[in-house]
């Protein structure tokens with residue numbers, strides 16, 4: 812199944828967290844599930860904080876790109892954009908807040924769920940919940956801002 816990241820132009824597809832063209836990155840994919848958004852990721856052994864548990868920086872990174880991806884989905888919906896080829900809106904992170912509630916175990920799939928809290932003309936706020944083996948381990952909030960096609964060029 813295609814994620815919003817599959818609809819970014821190539822120039823915006825090199826992000827370490829979610830760029831489909833970054834062979835060293837996490838290449839996460841974010842899509843709608845009902846009214847919310849969803850990203851899945853399976854940490855590797857080397858994503859370790861202490862043996863058996865995921866490094867918190869990685870979890871923040873996953874929430875970051877889940878947030879910007881969810882924001883792009885929300886803007887596309889709000890603006891009536893039908894996704895095809897590389898026409899997705901692109902959002903950059905303005906603010907990232909993460910709260911680690913429980914250690915996150917390595918050894919299974921991580922699921923990140925997003926709730927769109929606010930959608931403006933450019934700014935989107937997304938609340939994220941990160942689950943490991945069905946247990947809520949991390950929550951976060953991402954403020955994303957729509958950027959123009961020539962951002963970074």
Ligand SMILES: CCCCCCCC/C=C\CCCCCCCC(=O)SCCNC(=O)CCNC(=O)[C@H](O)C(C)(C)COP(=O)(O)OP(=O)(O)OC[C@H]1O[C@@H](n2cnc3c(N)ncnc32)[C@H](O)[C@@H]1OP(=O)(O)O
Nearest residue numbers: 819823826875876879901902903904905906931934954956
């Ligand atoms: C330089 C590298 C960036 C690379 C990113 C590539 C983007 C590609 C897009 C897509 C690709 C796939 C996705 C990638 C995902 C990547 C994730 C990351 O790791 S991103 C890297 C870290 N983030 C930055 O480096 C942003 C640096 N900051 C900025 O560029 C600007 O400050 C920016 C664009 C965030 C806002 O600047 P303004 O001048 O365009 O817009 P104003 O008018 O200041 O703000 C618009 C709204 O946002 C709020 N806002 C701005 N900053 C905020 C903040 N820090 N906290 C809360 N709200 C904030 C403001 O209050 C305003 O809200 P009101 O419309 O009035 O309601």
